[in-house]
Amino acid sequence: MHAVYVRRFGGPETLTVESVPDPEPTADQVMVDIRATGANFVDLLVTGGTYQFVPKLPFVPGKLPAGIVSAIGANVRGLAVGDRVLTLAEQGGYATKVAVAPAACLPLPDSMTFVDAAAMGLAYDTAWFALCDRARGKAGEVALVLGASGGVGLAAIQIAKVYGLRVLAGISNPDKADLVRAAGADEIVDLAANNLHESLRQQVHRLTGGHGADIVLDPLGGDFFDAAVRAVAWCGRLVIIGFASGRIPTLKMNYVLLKNIEVSGLQVSDYRKRRPEQMRQCYTELFRHYESGALRPPPTTVFPLEKTGEALRLLRDRAVMGRIVVTPQSET
Known part of the structure; x- marks a missing residue:
């Protein structure tokens, strides 16, 4: 071979x-x-x-x-x-x-091509576990997806819309706005805006009437994580997926205490090893929504x-x- x-x-x-x-x-x-x-x-x-x-x-x-x-x-x-x-x-x-x-x-599924299966593999199960298991997303909530134009980000947008959430897509390149909107994003958050530490929260609060994001999915880490913590709503959940920006951030725990927020991590390969039946449940859901036309790889x-x-x-x-x-x- x-x-x-x-x-x-x-x-x-x-x-x-x-x-x-x-x-x-x-x-x-x-x-x-x-x-x-x-x-x-x-x-x-x-x-x-x-x-x-x-x-x-x-x-x-x-x-x-x-x-x-x-x-x-x-x-x-x-x-x-x-x-x-x-x-x-x-x-x-x-x-x-x-x-x-x-x-x-x-x-x-009979209708799924191998290319579509490969395109959904890893990205879509990561997004599903981040949104549905770690963040326990519910219809009507607001999800801020950082790195929204990446593989996991695009999957998270689609899955969130399938389950009835409102999605704010965080991107740094305006040329990718059409891509995330095509995936279902309701609003765009500019991650390249000046003074991200302040501007990210300002944008999220403006788009949510001051409520903030019930859920933040973060595959970026670094400065993006630092800024996103300040945009989480009361009793919100922030899920750390990775550190694509290069820096592993630290967290000031006063944010967690004062706003009653949860910060959790996702290492999806552990689910494949430790909870194979839950992984099968994940793909049963993903394949079902693929067959219905609700999910399609980008x-x-x-x-x-x-x-x-x-x-x-x-x-x-x-x-x-x-x-x-x-x-x-x-x-x-």
Whole structure:
């Protein structure tokens, strides 16, 4: 098979595409011929060696590939050759084949393409757990989504609208306003405004009649987190998803006390490991809303496997709007 390898930690330019033997699934695994894998910001952390879980070198990166079951281990029940699945594999997605446990395979709806499955993988489950589990979002509440033009941000906007929330989309690039509005955002919050520490709260209060945001979803950290804490409504919830801006912030606990707010974190891969049934519930919901037409992946740019490094470079440089998906084979 062909696979993208990380043999030393570094930027996208350090990745190599190699021809290697096919993986050998055990009696308790299935083989999946990969058709599409989403490119995610976390891939940059994993390949750079800065993620909280550092894989042993060398390894094949790429999370949650989608494809077709091509072989079944002797002890496997409930799956068949030819089944179309989204896998919950933590690595191995940037390749033509991957061996996974059957419990890590989620059957795809007949109407869902592999590219759509890969585009929804990781981004949409992260957004669902942030909004529905950690923040306990309810219809009628106001959700401020920071980094709203990113993969998780766009997913969060769509999911919030499905569940009846009002969405304020925080973006730094005005050229991406149409993208977040197309996803369902009700209002735009300018994260590039002067004096963000004051201006973010002012914008949110103006858009909410002084109420503030019941929920803040923050994949950015840094100065954005510092400013967003001040925009949370009384008894609001702020969910930390990541630190894409580069700085891990600290929190003055007087904000938490005086406004009775909750601040929680989300490490979504832990749900895959610790609460697999809840992860299945998540995807049951996501797939149901996909089939109804309520959820659709944002515009997606597709790259062949041999250009995975270029795809991740463009992701790092925020040079592509919407999602990026890598497809090792022509069928999608």
